[in-house]
Amino acid sequence: MGKKIQKVNKKMNSKQFKVATFYKYIELNNLNELTEKIKEKCSEIKLMGTILLAEEGINGNIAGTREQLNEFKEFLESIPEFKEMVYRENFSECIPFKKASVRKRNEIVTLGLKEVNVKHRGRHISPQELKKMIQEKQEIVLLDARSNYETKIGKFKNAVTLNIENFREFPKKLNELNKFKEKKIVMYCTGGVKCEKASAYLKEKGFKNVFQLNGGIINYINQFPDSEFEGRCFVFDKRLSVPSGKKDSLISSCKICHKETAQYINCSNTKCDELFICCNECKEKFLETCSKKCRKELEKQETIKAKKEKIQMNKANLEKIELKKVKLKKIEMDVKAV
Numbered sequence: 515m516g517k518k519i520q521k522v523n524k525k526m527n528s529k530q531f532k533v534a535t536f537y538k539y540i541e542l543n544n545l546n547e548l549t550e551k552i553k554e555k556c557s558e559i560k561l562m563g564t565i566l567l568a569e570e571g572i573n574g575n576i577a578g579t580r581e582q583l584n585e586f587k588e589f590l591e592s593i594p595e596f597k598e599m600v601y602r603e604n605f606s607e608c609i610p611f612k613k614a615s616v617r618k619r620n621e622i623v624t625l626g627l628k629e630v631n632v633k634h635r636g637r638h639i640s641p642q643e644l645k646k647m648i649q650e651k652q653e654i655v656l657l658d659a660r661s662n663y664e665t666k667i668g669k670f671k672n673a674v675t676l677n678i679e680n681f682r683e684f685p686k687k688l689n690e691l692n693k694f695k696e697k698k699i700v701m702y703c704t705g706g707v708k709c710e711k712a713s714a715y716l717k718e719k720g721f722k723n724v725f726q727l728n729g730g731i732i733n734y735i736n737q738f739p740d741s742e743f744e745g746r747c748f749v750f751d752k753r754l755s756v757p758s759g760k761k762d763s764l765i766s767s768c769k770i771c772h773k774e775t776a777q778y779i780n781c782s783n784t785k786c787d788e789l790f791i792c793c794n795e796c797k798e799k800f801l802e803t804c805s806k807k808c809r810k811e812l813e814k815q816e817t818i819k820a821k822k823e824k825i826q827m828n829k830a831n832l833e834k835i836e837l838k839k840v841k842l843k844k845i846e847m848d849v850k851a852v
């Protein structure tokens with residue numbers, strides 16, 4: 515029995531932090547004041563994360579201990595605009611943010627279309643309802659509203675993905691989506707905030723049967739781990755992705771050697787800077803670059819840098835020698851003067 519408790523404690527320690535995502539579309543009139551107030555609270559309780567505020571609402575990703583999160587939630591609950599907000603949570607071994615960033619923006623997720631009214635959004639369905647639709651093999655189009663770097667490492671089985679670089683490109687895919695206009699569409703994204711807008715956009719464009727997964731992937735994999743969602747779920751913090759269950763299934767592979775992995779890194783050739791999937795071996799072998807070409811470029815940059823440093827060092831040494839010479843001369847002169 516004692517052993518069992520010890521085991522449980524160990525487990526709790528390794529997952530002692532919580533990461534919470536939340537959003538609410540609500541007209542905010544006192545944006546400056548609210549931003550300042552939230553900023554102050556974050557620094558007071560040392561809460562880390564990213565919180566965006568816009569005239570259309572609030573969108574946040576925060577991390578901390580259970581106590582910190584509870585205090586912050588209580589604080590937001592005391593602001594009338596943010597009452598009854600829903601938080602989607604998962605555990606983390608670390609605080610995956612470097613600081614607290616509370617900022618004002620034009621939109622809480624950038625679609626770039628101010629005229630879309632989220633009041634026209636698609637109907638929410640719960641993870642249970644979606645699971646039932648999938649199990650009953652209902653005729654639905656499961657539409658992933660996220661960008662390609664997200665869908666590459668994880669998505670629902672048989673989902674339609676859009677191959678977009680960022681959410682701003684979603685409206686460009688309207689022509690491609692028109693073939694589903696008469697179908698039943700179920701959209702999903704990470705936590706739900708994008709779908710509110712994207713589903714409203716589709717409905718405004720004449721799509722009638724549009725649904726959205728309430729709470730997004732995070733909500734689904736919390737309730738149904740290791741099931742219809744395959745691979746890992748991309749998240750917007752230092753972790754970059756979280757497993758969709760205990761099995762941690764992978765659907766992605768290393769760009770260089772094609773070994774299964776979901777690890778993202780940025781190409782260290784600063785001229786390239788591509789975010790790409792890379793296994794640990796290739797990361798080491800290719801000096802964290804995405805290709806032979808970039809590794810060559812990096813090595814060239816490094817050699818130039820080393821050469822420059824060498825020249826710089828020689829120059830400094832020369833200056834030192836010169837300085838010594840001057841000193842010596844001075845001493846000589848002093849001696850002569852005596």
Ligand SMILES: [Zn+2]
Nearest residue numbers: 768771793796
């Ligand atoms: Zn590799």
Ligand SMILES: [Zn+2]
Nearest residue numbers: 781786804808
């Ligand atoms: Zn590169």
